[in-house]
Amino acid sequence: MIGMEPVLMEDLERYCFLSKLTGNHNADYPVYVCVVGRMDKEANRYRYTLKMQKNEEWRTVCELEKPGVLLFLDADTLLLSGVKSTDAPAQPNSAQTRFSTFLCSTEEWKETFTLSLKTTDVQRLTKTQLLIKAEIQLEAADAYALDPEQAEAWQKTQHENADYTVLEELPWCADGRGVIQGKRMRLFVYDTLTTELFPLTDPRMNCGSVSACPELGKALFTGMTYGRKASQREGLYCFDAQTGSVTTLIEEGVYRRIKEPRFVSGTIVFSATDGLRYGKNESLNFYTLNPDTGAVTLLAKLDDPLGSSIVTDCRLSSGSAVKTDGTSLYFTMTQGWTTPLFQLDLKGNLRRVLDFNGSIDDFDVTGQTVRFIGQRAHRLQEIEQAQLPQGKLTSLTDWNADALADRDVIQPRYLSFHSGGRQIDGWVLTPWHYDPSQRYPAVLEIHGGPNTTYGEVFHHEMQMLAGKGYFVLFCNPVGSVGRGDAFADIRGRYGCEDYQNLTDFLDEAIQAYPAIDPKRIAVSGGSYGGFMVNWMIGHTHRFACAISQRSIANFMTIYGLSDFGYYFVRDQLSADPLNEQDQARLWRHSPLRYAGQVKTPTLFLHSEDDHRCSISEGLQMFTALSDRGVPTRMVCFKGEHHELSRSGKPLHRLRRFAEIQRWLDRYCPVNAVSESVFPGEEGC
Template sequence: MNGLNVNDLVNLTNTGALKTHLSARAWLTACANADDLEHYRWQLWFQPLDQTPVMVVETNNQPGFTFNGDHQLVYTTVNTQTKHTRLHFYDVKNYETSKTVLLKDHQLKVLEKLAGGQFLLGGRTQRPDKEPNKPWHELKEVPYWSNEEGLVDQTRRHLWVFNSATEQLNDLLPQDFDCSNYWYQDGQLFLCGVSYKNSRPFKDGLYKYDFVNQELQELVRPNQYRVDTIALLKDQLFVLASNCKIYGMGENPNFYRYSGHTLHLVAKWDHNVGNIVVNDMTVVGGHSSTVSDGKLYFVSTVIDHTEVYSFDGQHINLTFKWPGAVNSLASENQRLVFTATTADQPQQVYQYDGSDLRQVTKYNRFLQKRSVATMHEFEYYDSTNRQCHGWVLYPVNYQSGKKYPAVLEVHGGPRATYGTSFFHEMQVLANAGYFVLFTNLHGSEGQGDEYADLRGRYGQVDYADLMAFTDAVLKQYVDIDPTKVGITGGSYGGYMTNWVIGHTNRFKAAVSQRSIATWVSMMISDIGPEFVTDQLAASLDQENGMQTYWQHSPLSYVHNVQTPTLFLHSDHDFRCPIPEGYQMFQSMKLQGVPTKLVVFHGANHDLSRDGRPDQRMKRLTEMVAWFNKYLK
């Protein structure tokens, strides 16, 4: 039986964005459009209690949606050419659209149903001096761009209220206020954000919106905490947040009770909120927490999988463990509903009532006709002599005693983690005849702040871990040809790929994706001023700041590189901007080292996860061809 190939991307269905109302639920799916590989087919699904799901609409752009009572869904679609938004009122009882409303000059998504026939919408404001068709633009602020959104200079993320009776749209927020997150519970709207000019502060404030007086009430002033989620429990406000004082910007949150403009510690927690088990099936997102029956239920990443916990205002209790990645969570009628991946299949919708776990959907049935490579876990000791585990995928149709090439994968982050989650890229490599190797190094999420703290140690303990893992794999899996091992990774994984080829020649081919060449030029990243300074534990205005940045930069070791390396980079990647790829490629080219750079036009940092289907397929095709050329 054949395994998965590049073209199977058009068969894979992504699922998420779950929402519930009483006994009904709705969600989104996205699948590459085989007839138009520039787009996905987005589908909005509705399911009454324990009945067969029904597709509401199919569109080329991701719709926003919310429930409007028991028998109606409201969803938004955006025309990317006219820049207009249309609200659709869909009768789920009669399966027909009852009304549409055009919102001109706005690109918004409906988020929530409010009281009195009103709806909450979100999106970006327009630049105040926007003049079309000018062959230039001016930059006046930091950040001036955002990886997912492009140019954001002098714009803000705002919330609007749409009144369905008057069809009026009103902006809720002050002109300079930028909203990063919101929560609507029990008729109350809370949000994180900050007002700024010129340069955006790194930590937001926490606010409550007063609908009566139509103003923001500041609860916690900016620059104190990173807020991950909030919950109203028995009329008290609880906040899951971190002050980031010990382990930097990625520090895990603790539970606080809000009172008198102060957060009072209730319970400590040494894990994150949400799924950070990486895979390439994340076209559709979703909420990672929900409030039900006086408890906050939330997803947390633990070592290599996700677990769902509850918090009742005092205690944290495990609800269930999931052998994979939960990426969207909602609640209904004393049940939890969620979408999740497992090791052998992408997201499905599941429900859990405390005793019975049931799969609701049956997407991706085509996998029954494919040989899905199994994850083989094995234990080893890292560079600090700590017992760890990693995984190996065998080549499809593996024959014992035959020698095979292998590819070592390195995840991004670095505060991310590999785990038991379906990964199309790895399946493609296994089907192409490779062992696929991966593990979690120092810096990875899911094992506490101390393990994840890589600040000031980039290219040191993580590199030593990676070499220890590679040694252990080659010793245990004798059918891997040690002279034909390649390496690949993206973002932080791209940084490590660049770093590795500058420090060893043991890898005979490399594919460096959305990588980092120097920390100095990384300062122009959309998160650069905060992320780079935090992760290197140094700033450029310090006496030895430039020396520290250069010491940890792969470009400073490029003179050692002999490994044939393919660079994959997107020209709208503002997280690891494209100069990073150009610098490594040009330096190696001038040295005569075999290299190639493929630039994906209009794509951003998330190309491998939710980029255009044709570009994702081209990326995988180039990767397999490069490894085939130098490892086979």
């Protein structure tokens, strides 16, 4: 477009990242709040503000240290944590959480209470009681109740042992949290009148999903209790505030996964899977449970995952995929490459109540009005509104409008093809100022997961590459979600049909766009995408260069070093890493086995604190390629984990882009001598 510039690497600093959209659920006095994050390059962090809408106007309420608790105690009173204070700034790893209240009508602030807990969630249980979810240490499970002298003694002991890490259980680490030996998520009840805090769950239980119902004075929660090894099979429990009792509704081990329990018109509804057909990633079904008889009844069978699995690098966090208005469930689900909104009632009637060609990252339903944080192909996150069912969409914010106002955003072009007897969805971003008579390099992007999906949403890295003059090619091979569990299931077949889909897509793209120079094609991907990059360079020499990020090289070391390795490998590779015969199978599916065949110049990008795909994975490939004399480079990012490309520190994210661009400039340059494309030309 005339007068427009391409999307640039540093444009990331312009973007607003939206999260935690929360309403007071009062139709007569509607109030909404939302957290908005922006990069601060100078401070190398994100700055967060809380915005509030009342009387149709959005305004900034306060600055936040980080997104924390946002909870309406009533229609006018907002409870929140993480409010930025100039008097006593919060410490990054503090075990204390400060809470404040904000009266929306008068805009009065009050610092209400502080808990000696690292709080992660708060829900209203009764008029005076709050349900608190917080991280605790088993060896000091009652640290919240210590007097000052006892707390000082505990801190002294911690300091004396700071140089030692003792591991006694699995999992011993978690990506984004580091070493979690002896750590659990525990539930507490806090009385706002008496200021009494008492534990609700056994300290050995690790609590998962939590949902309180103030109208009933009850709470549902999932959890698993363990000593040496977590089974990864949660139970379902109910707490009654009136009696003070906890009832086991479903024993641990019955289901592979239990998520999102809710009270709907007094009935217990939850989502779960036994994983018998498709393993740990099998889609969850909705069930009802009779607490008197323990009878469980299937309410709705699903074949796609809850929430948005659409890949983007312009989302810092997502909200809960399941909400209730008291009489029905509302939830998002990834179908194809979109996340429509569904309504489910207690009779099992499932309705698709809102279509949205993009990603719904968070939503709130009040009556027949839904508001959500959405993003599409041509725009970044904004808050949108619709009347259900299928009402017209109205944009309520334009916080990201200026960021792209003078940018020429390249629209993805859909490219469907067949591979391995399946129809596969793919897309192409053409280079900025695309001229079909010229030759251009291309980058094949491969998503992580594999149980995620590409869609038609804004992706900064892809737009940046297109702006630099590259074709950007991306598709959803078998293993991707949104096409049903059978399509998403590649257990025991990593590097087989998925590899074929990707090579077929590349051939299809070259045929559809003859301007692609087949000698200047790079491949890039992270996590599962990094595995596939490592796999592809060991099986073909067609790429000019490769960029392997947070990758997998060896499934035996993934078993021993990844936070989910001890159950992921058995499930996804259909092999027991402690069985000699199965070890041979794991080696066959490990890219490192084929490293001796690699000739492709490869850049490895890894985070030093990545506990999902350990830095050792990249180091193994880097060592093998360097040993063979293959041009290679490895860049390690200190203080980052698996989410570097999506939520890493600003300077680190920008350095990552710079490393990618330098590698492409060297081995897959835009400014090579271009040649005209003639009908029937076979390529350079």
